[in-house]
Amino acid sequence: MMPSTHLDDEQVQRLLHNELTPRGAALVRDHLAGCVECRARVDEAEAEDDEVMGLLGRVDHGQPRIEVATVIARSVRPESTWIRWAAAGLLAVGLAGAAYAIPGSPVRGWLRALVRSAPPPQTVIAAPPPAPAAPVTGGIAVVPGPSFEVVFQSAQTAGEIRVTLTDGADLVVQARATGPSFTSNTDRLVIDNSNSAADFDIAVPRAAPRVEIRIGGRRVFLKQGSRITTPAPDSTPFRIPFTPQTP
Amino acid sequence: MTAKELPAGMALGMSDSATPFHQEFVALFTEQFAGLRRFLDRLSGDPDLASDLAQESFVKLYRRGSLPDRPNAWLVTVALNLFRNTRSTASRRLRLLTVERAEHVHADPPPSPESTTVALDRGRQVRLALDRLPERDRQLLLLRAEGMSYRDLAAVLHLNEASVGTLLARAKRAFRELYDDAFDPS
Numbered sequence: 001m002m003p004s005t006h007l008d009d010e011q012v013q014r015l016l017h018n019e020l021t022p023r024g025a026a027l028v029r030d031h032l033a034g035c036v037e038c039r040a041r042v043d044e045a046e047a048e049d050d051e052v053m054g055l056l057g058r059v060d061h062g063q064p065r066i067e068v069a070t071v072i073a074r075s076v077r078p079e080s081t082w083i084r085w086a087a088a089g090l091l092a093v094g095l096a097g098a099a100y101a102i103p104g105s106p107v108r109g110w111l112r113a114l115v116r117s118a119p120p121p122q123t124v125i126a127a128p129p130p131a132p133a134a135p136v137t138g139g140i141a142v143v144p145g146p147s148f149e150v151v152f153q154s155a156q157t158a159g160e161i162r163v164t165l166t167d168g169a170d171l172v173v174q175a176r177a178t179g180p181s182f183t184s185n186t187d188r189l190v191i192d193n194s195n196s197a198a199d200f201d202i203a204v205p206r207a208a209p210r211v212e213i214r215i216g217g218r219r220v221f222l223k224q225g226s227r228i229t230t231p232a233p234d235s236t237p238f239r240i241p242f243t244p245q246t247p
Numbered sequence: 248m249t250a251k252e253l254p255a256g257m258a259l260g261m262s263d264s265a266t267p268f269h270q271e272f273v274a275l276f277t278e279q280f281a282g283l284r285r286f287l288d289r290l291s292g293d294p295d296l297a298s299d300l301a302q303e304s305f306v307k308l309y310r311r312g313s314l315p316d317r318p319n320a321w322l323v324t325v326a327l328n329l330f331r332n333t334r335s336t337a338s339r340r341l342r343l344l345t346v347e348r349a350e351h352v353h354a355d356p357p358p359s360p361e362s363t364t365v366a367l368d369r370g371r372q373v374r375l376a377l378d379r380l381p382e383r384d385r386q387l388l389l390l391r392a393e394g395m396s397y398r399d400l401a402a403v404l405h406l407n408e409a410s411v412g413t414l415l416a417r418a419k420r421a422f423r424e425l426y427d428d429a430f431d432p433s
Contacts, residue, residue: 055369
């Protein structure tokens with residue numbers, strides 16, 4: 001039986017957008033089957049919907065290509081760690097000050113004893129400054145994709161790769177001698193270093209999900225999330241010689 | 248090779264690419280980013296701002312470390328908050344410049360109705376109509392154009408879910424009238 005009232009805007013829009021409940025949809029269908037006026041209203045509303053949605057597209061600008069890796073790289077908060085350390089430092093200083101200020105506090109005695117037991121000052125002989133690094137003569141910066149490889153094509157007889165982790169979004173490779181050439185896309189950077197003896201500095205974004213560095217077929221560095229696998233000593237920069245060192 | 252495994256140190260808050268969250272995030276980005284950016288582009292008329300705000304919304308989601316119950320509604324809510332903040336900052340800057348701007352505006356003769364009509368192409372008419380729509384109607388229309396469900400529309404725009412269809416019908420009519428009025432410079 002046809003309902004006594006015609007369809008309202010809510011029902012018409014929900015019908016157009018598939019937002020009616022199964023029971024509501026059945027009622028509307030029953031009504032439309034016997035009501036020419038409402039069928040015309042639905043047709044009109046559908047045409048208006050199509051027209052309005054089509055018009056909205058006229059103000060669109062082009063869609064730029066934005067990679068998910070770029071967004072993930074922006075997600076890393078470099079300030080968070082030092083803010084935590086600064087907050088912890090301030091808290092420690094505050095607590096120490098409060099403990100010192102309390103009347104009868106043993107902290108004052110401990111401090112005096114510490115000062116008395118301190119060794120006399122010694123003459124410090126400064127280490128000679130490190131030899132200046134060779135100037136950067138070439139390089140490349142790329143935004144690494146979710147899984148990124150840096151491949152050195154040749155195992156040089158001299159030189160090393162120095163890898164540091166950075167908070168930037170770009171993976172940056174700098175060569176400290178002329179000769180090497182670079183070819184890259186979103187998941188691979190190939191460095192033609194044949195006949196080169198250059199040192200290379202590589203800055204790897206901490207936010208990059210996966211970065212692998214290979215010399216020929218030999219993997220020398222792998223970063224997966226926050227985990228790093230490398231034969232280099234545990235210090236930054238990770239220093240990786242091109243020629244494996246025998247123990 | 249004796250490989251050592253070392254923590255990357257300051258990579259706090261970063262998710263491993265193998266985690267389910269990372270995979271869900273990448274899938275959501277692939278599915279929703281273009282739509283969110285298009286919505287913001289249509290809303291603001293500024294494609295660069297739209298790209299920035301869409302990215303910033305996803306940045307906030309990634310920093311959250313887990314997906315909310317309704318990620319699409321969550322992202323749009325964050326994006327709209329960012330947009331409001333941007334607009335209020337811009338509005339403060341504009342107020343400071345109002346006096347100087349007014350002098351320049353009044354110094355120029357107004358364009359003739361004929362030239363205005365001719366200059367308005369369809370894209371500009373749509374822009375004008377959108378800008379003249381009440382904010383809620385504009386957002387309702389643009390979010391629905393991205394296929395947002397009535398439930399999410401109600402949540403994001405603080406509407407009664409039972410009346411979303413009625414409000415949509417009114418918004419479309421209002422937009423249509425404003426679009427037609429854009430031909431008439433008076």
